[in-house]
Amino acid sequence: MQLPVAKPVPGLGGSFFTLVPLQQPPVLELLHPEEKAIWDALAAESRKREWWAGRIAARAALLAIDVENAALVRDERGRPRLVGAGTEDALVSVSHGRRWSAALAAKRSADVAGVGVDLVEPEDIVRLRKLASRFLGEGELDGVVDPELGLAAAWAAREAVAKATATGMWAFAMSRVHLDGFQSEGPHLEVDVPGARLAKLRLEDGTLLVGALADRALVDAARAIASQ
Numbered sequence: 001m002q003l004p005v006a007k008p009v010p011g012l013g014g015s016f017f018t019l020v021p022l023q024q025p026p027v028l029e030l031l032h033p034e035e036k037a038i039w040d041a042l043a044a045e046s047r048k049r050e051w052w053a054g055r056i057a058a059r060a061a062l063l064a065i066d067v068e069n070a071a072l073v074r075d076e077r078g079r080p081r082l083v084g085a086g087t088e089d090a091l092v093s094v095s096h097g098r099r100w101s102a103a104l105a106a107k108r109s110a111d112v113a114g115v116g117v118d119l120v121e122p123e124d125i126v127r128l129r130k131l132a133s134r135f136l137g138e139g140e141l142d143g144v145v146d147p148e149l150g151l152a153a154a155w156a157a158r159e160a161v162a163k164a165t166a167t168g169m170w171a172f173a174m175s176r177v178h179l180d181g182f183q184s185e186g187p188h189l190e191v192d193v194p195g196a197r198l199a200k201l202r203l204e205d206g207t208l209l210v211g212a213l214a215d216r217a218l219v220d221a222a223r224a225i226a227s228q
């Protein structure tokens with residue numbers, strides 16, 4: 001099989017995303033031995049499939065920033081960790097849905113210390129409606145023309161920031177990140193935390209992809225809050 005082609009994320013210069021459909025049968029030869037060792041140890045078929053798809057999506061996104069032969073493994077808390085030559089300045093994030101796995105990659109730079117990506121698929125909206133009162137800020141979706149898209153974006157923005165700061169959803173992003181600029185059309189998406197740049201992309205099947213880049217100050221601030 002051919003690796004998917006990475007595309008630039010509109011509105012997030014320097015970052016590239018890829019998508020791998022989860023129906024794609026895994027081609028195990030494409031996994032790095034360290035990735036394959038983790039794949040072997042996974043029990044659930046669905047988890048094996050998304051693990052594979054996430055590695056392939058990451059491989060293709062990393063190629064767009066000139067990183068080859070990296071392995072995307074995980075640390076003891078499940079956070080993605082890149083190993084291999086040339087990965088020191090590479091940042092990557094992964095998200096899985098029911099239909100797709102996505103990856104976002106960017107080079108570390110003066111204003112990019114973390115990247116995060118999240119997918120919200122149309123099926124997720126029922127769960128998000130139930131969760132809305134637990135995470136939406138007061139008036140966060142006021143004036144939003146398409147409230148379902150706004151709700152999906154409000155959730156995905158938090159998850160993307162959670163990943164970009166590697167702090168998990170509950171310790172920081174869930175309560176501290178709010179939409180602060182949202183238009184239904186186009187990539188425009190802003191949140192109220194300094195140091196985060198976000199963009200959104202709507203796939204043809206209605207899936208929403210949100211990417212986030214976090215600067216060093218935001219990563220440090222989020223980690224300080226998460227460790228309290």
Ligand SMILES: CC(C)(COP(=O)(O)OP(=O)(O)OC[C@H]1O[C@@H](n2cnc3c(N)ncnc32)[C@H](O)[C@@H]1OP(=O)(O)O)[C@@H](O)C(=O)NCCC(=O)NCCS
Nearest residue numbers: 051054078079080094095096124159162163166167168169
């Ligand atoms: C990090 C977090 C945000 C990931 O959530 P998730 O539901 O597993 O979401 P995704 O499928 O989008 O992302 C999975 C990927 O996140 C990455 N990840 C896991 N923990 C992470 C962390 N602390 N920081 C950065 N990335 C992390 C991994 O790469 C993982 O994929 P992999 O194990 O195949 O490598 C998680 O901490 C969390 O709190 N999730 C809440 C989930 C929820 O309630 N969803 C309901 C609404 S639909």
